[in-house]
Amino acid sequence: MNENLYLLESLKHSSPIIQLAWGLSSIFFIIILMLIMYLKYLRNHLRENEKIKAKYQEDYESYLVTYLYSGNEDDTFSSEQQLIINELKKCVADPFKRKIIISTLLKLRNEISGEIAESIDKLFIKLGLLRYSLAKLRNEKWDIIAIGIRELTQFKIKGVHKIIMNNINHPKREVRKEMQLYLVHLYAFKGLDFLNVLETSLSEWDQIQLLEVLQLNNDTEIADIRPWLKSSNDSVVIFTLKLAKVYNQFEAKEELIELLNHKSEDVRVNVISALSHLNIVEAKNILKNNFNERSHEEQIAFLKMMENVYENSDKPFLLEHIHHKKFEIKLFVMGILKNINFEEYALYEVELKKMLTA
Amino acid sequence: MNTTTLQIIMSIVHYFFFIFSAVAITSYIILAVISAIETIEYVKKNSFVNYKEILSSTFSPSISIIAPAYNESLNIVENVRSLLSSHYVNYDVIIVNDGSKDDSLSKLIEAYDLIQISHHINEHIKTKPLRKGIYKSTNPAFDKLTVIDKENGGKADALNMGLNISKNKYVACIDVDCLLLEDALQKMIKPFLETTDAKVIAAGGVIRIANSCIVKDGKLLDINFPKTWLEQGQILEYLRAFLLGRMAWSRLNGLLVISGAFGLFDKKIAIKVGGYDTNTVGEDMEIIVRMRRYMEDEKQKYKVAYIPDPLCWTEAPDNYKTFISQRNRWTRGTIETLKKHRKIGFNPKYKSLGLLSYPYWFFFERMAPVIEVAGIIYFGILTVLNEVRWDYTFAFVILAYLFSVLFSIVAIVSEELTYHQYKKKSIGFKLIMIAFLEPFVNHPYILYSAIKGNIDYYFYKKIEWGTMTRKGMTKA
Structure with a gap:
């Protein structure tokens, strides 16, 4: 006791910097103790949470499977289904349980299709979950809005697209992306109308996602892509070029050829690739005539195109570039020449091999 | 020298140590806060990402995994299987056998039905020549695999050969013994595809320590905590570095290093800067600095991205000898890179790279161990001269210790x-236990290795490939 008092007394008379050091040490010590206790609680909580979550998930899954297979033939709810609905409705009020119900519904939704999948969508509405999802759209936090849109997408809730479209130029990319996916998931090509007014850039990642969702859709009615090829938003043009490839849009030939002179190199490279995919041979002569003025990437894209559309008459052009300073170009030219006349150009290949093979 | 002059010098030395420590601690706190904010934001954003679509898309960009191997016979077959099991659709695997003296190549030939093929190599970057040549599998199940057998030239040279061979837009450079998670490629490629306001030139991910973890068929089955303090201390060290440091540097666009164990690069830029430097032992850091420098010189907007998800698990040294040798190499790598690119340091032309990242690395990574050891020696001298103020000593040693535990x-x-x-x-x-023990069980060895690294750099310059003896991960 006396010793402690002595220490405190000597600390009182020590320099301010020592007092500061001990003060900070005490604070650090207290924080360490608090963090250790928090860590103990956190680890237990996470473990318990996982267990509870798994338990609820199992229960709800069994409810839902029973619900799905106990319906009346005339589309009305059976008494057993009604009981399950009532039971689940009680749980929906609790945010933790609600989250698990939604994830269980989704898990089942992804595993099945057809009428049973539709009855899950109906159950989503019947349980009042739609109300919660719509409320999320009015939230100030971007992540809550995005979750709301995603839920509406996953349960195929049509008819709210006007509210969702308000987020077309939302500052957060994630919200914009969820909005775009909602429109394309539910309205396929018609949903792509947002491209007309999109001001922000559509990233390559977003483009891949939209293309994959579109391809999942059975709707065969393809929109007229030509206006998007003239968009002032370069990312929209590039995305449309991908659409042209996937959906073989020969109708847009004129617009595609025009894009060969687009200001963006990315667009020009992509349009060459699209023209090549669509086998539009008219583009070949245009590109041959100004090959040297084009960038390296464009030249490579063009030579890839040539691999599919070469003719004997292309020989002079190819011979002109057989000693090009760029290896890739030389290799492409050699490959095409070889395809035109193997024997005549085999010698060149031997020479090239000597030069380049280690 | 009279007493007053000596006292003035001593005061200056004291202030120097005090200010250095205070600035270091403040910078750690700032970086930790930024990291925490950034990680929370990442986790939130990542919850909206659906990685499934990128997997099956024909538009997903092509990636080559380049894995150099040197005397990895023990685990090579299993390691390659792990690399071939990625869920990503558009990728291939290039194993560069860098003049191994063991039977790595014959094991690969046998396990994957390899045959020699003829191949044009576009020698963008000069490398050591091929030894036996290039191999592809006759089994369609392994058509993604290419094995290159070349003369020994070191890890950087092997990676450069991979860069020359790859036909893909992106290259993932990885240590062959690393266990890559199945979703690692799609997570790593994401920043390259979603960033629209700058060009992403490279991306790195979190490396976790796989010692004692259970692995089967190249997949991580069970995560365990190793038994030795050395391994446990490294786990804690990696958590600190990756969770409380790199995320912040990524936010500040100031990342100077992407772990050599796993990084994804824009191949075009990597080749433009000349590939990996074969004259350094810190090739992973050096190439990032060079790529950044190139982008700054070209005045192009760029970014080095960082993914906080654990994507790659690796075996860490489990004995002090290997640990010291590894840290020694890291120290020499840092010295070499900072020296080679000293033009960047404190140069406003290079903006945050020159005014923030470089000075931080110079003072708190390069110089910190030297200053710490200098401090210990100085303390020893003061003790001998009976000049130690023990009240200050206790107060500050305890403060420093508690800060390190808290961190x-x-x-x-x-x-x-x-x-x-x-x-x-x-x-x-x-x-928690290791958080209290680590300053005693690992830190002294880190200091020793750093000092040895400095001595080796200045007095015994030598390049080493890194000769860690592999035990192999625990198999199920």
Whole structure:
């Protein structure tokens, strides 16, 4: 006791910097103790949470499977289904349980299709979950809005697209992306109308996602892509070029050829690739005539195109570039020449091999 | 020298140590806060990402995994299987056998039905020549695999050969013994595809320590905590570095290093800058600095991205000899890179790279161990001269110790709040224990290695490939 008092007394008379050091040490010590206790609680909580979550998930899954297979033939709810609905409705009020119900519904939704999948969508509405999802759209936090849109997408809730479209130029990319996916998931090509007014850039990642969702859709009615090829938003043009490839849009030939002179190199490279995919041979002569003025990437894209559309008459052009300073170009030219006349150009290949093979 | 002059010099030395420590601690705190904010934001954003679509898309960009191998016969077949099991659709695997003296090549030939093929090599970057040549599999199941057998030239040279061979837009450079998670490629490629306001030139991910973890068929089955303090200390060290440091540097666009164990690069830029430097032991750091420098010189907007998800698990040294040799190499790598690119340092032309990242690395990575050891020696001299103020000594040693423990515990809390990888019951206690012990069991060896690295750099310049003896991960 006396010793402690002595220490405190000597600390009182020590320099301010020592007092500061001990003060900070005490604070650090207290924080360490608090963090250790928090860590103990956190680890237990996470473990318990996982267990509870798994338990609820199992229960709800069994409810839902029973619900799905106990319906009346005339589309009305059976008494057993009604009981399950009532039971689940009680749980929906609790945010933790609600989250698990939604994830269980989704898990089942992804595993099945057809009428049973539709009855899950109906159950989503019947349980009042739609109300919660719509409320999320009015939230100030971007992540809550995005979750709301995603839920509406996953349960195929049509008819709210006007509210969702308000987020077309939302500052957060994630919200914009969820909005775009909602429109394309539910309205396929018609949903792509947002491209007309999109001001922000559509990233390559977003483009891949939209293309994959579109391809999942059975709707065969393809929109007229030509206006998007003239968009002032370069990312929209590039995305449309991908659409042209996937959906073989020969109708847009004129617009595609025009894009060969687009200001963006990315667009020009992509349009060459699209023209090549669509086998539009008219583009070949245009590109041959100004090959040297084009960038390296464009030249490579063009030579890839040539691999599919070469003719004997292309020989002079190819011979002109057989000693090009760029290896890739030389290799492409050699490959095409070889395809035109193997024997005549085999010698060149031997020479090239000597030069380049280690 | 009279007493007053000596006292003035001593005061200056004291202030120097004090200011250095205060600035270091403040910078750690700032970086930790930025990291925490950034990680929370990442986890939130990542919850909206659907990685499934990128997997099956024909538009997903092509990636080559380049894995150099040197005398990896023990695990090579299994390691390659792990690399071939990625869920990503558009990728290939290039194994560069860098003049191994063991039977790595014959094992690969046998396991994957390889045959020699003829191939044009576009020698963008000069490398050591091929030894036996290039191999592809006759089995369609392994058509993604290419094995190159070349003369020994070191890790950087092997990676450069991979860069020359790759026909893909992106290259993932990886240590062959690393266990790559199945979703690692799609997570790593994401920043390259979603960033629209700058060009992403490279991306790195979190490396976790796989010692004692259970692995089967190249897949991580069970995460365990290793038994030795050395290994446990490294786990804690990696948590601190990856969760409380790199995320912040990524936010500040100031990342100077992407772990050599796993990084994804824009191949075009990597080739433009001349590939990996074969004259350094810190090739992973050096190439990032060079790529950044190139982009700054070209005045192009760029970014080096960082993914806080645990994507790659690797074996860490389990004995002090290997540990010291590894850290020695890291130190020499840092010295070499900073020296080679000294033009960047404190140069406003290079903006945050020159005014923030470089000075930070110079003072708090390059110089910190030297200053710490100098401080210990100085303390020894003062003790001999009976000039030590013990009241100050106790106060500051305890403060420094508690700060280091606190920092480690914050890293553990961050891990629990985000990825919660160490779920088993007793691990929480062990992590806290090691947070208290690490300053005594690992730190002295880190200091020793750093000093040895400095001595080796200045007095015994030599390039080493890194000769860690592999035990192999625990198999199920």
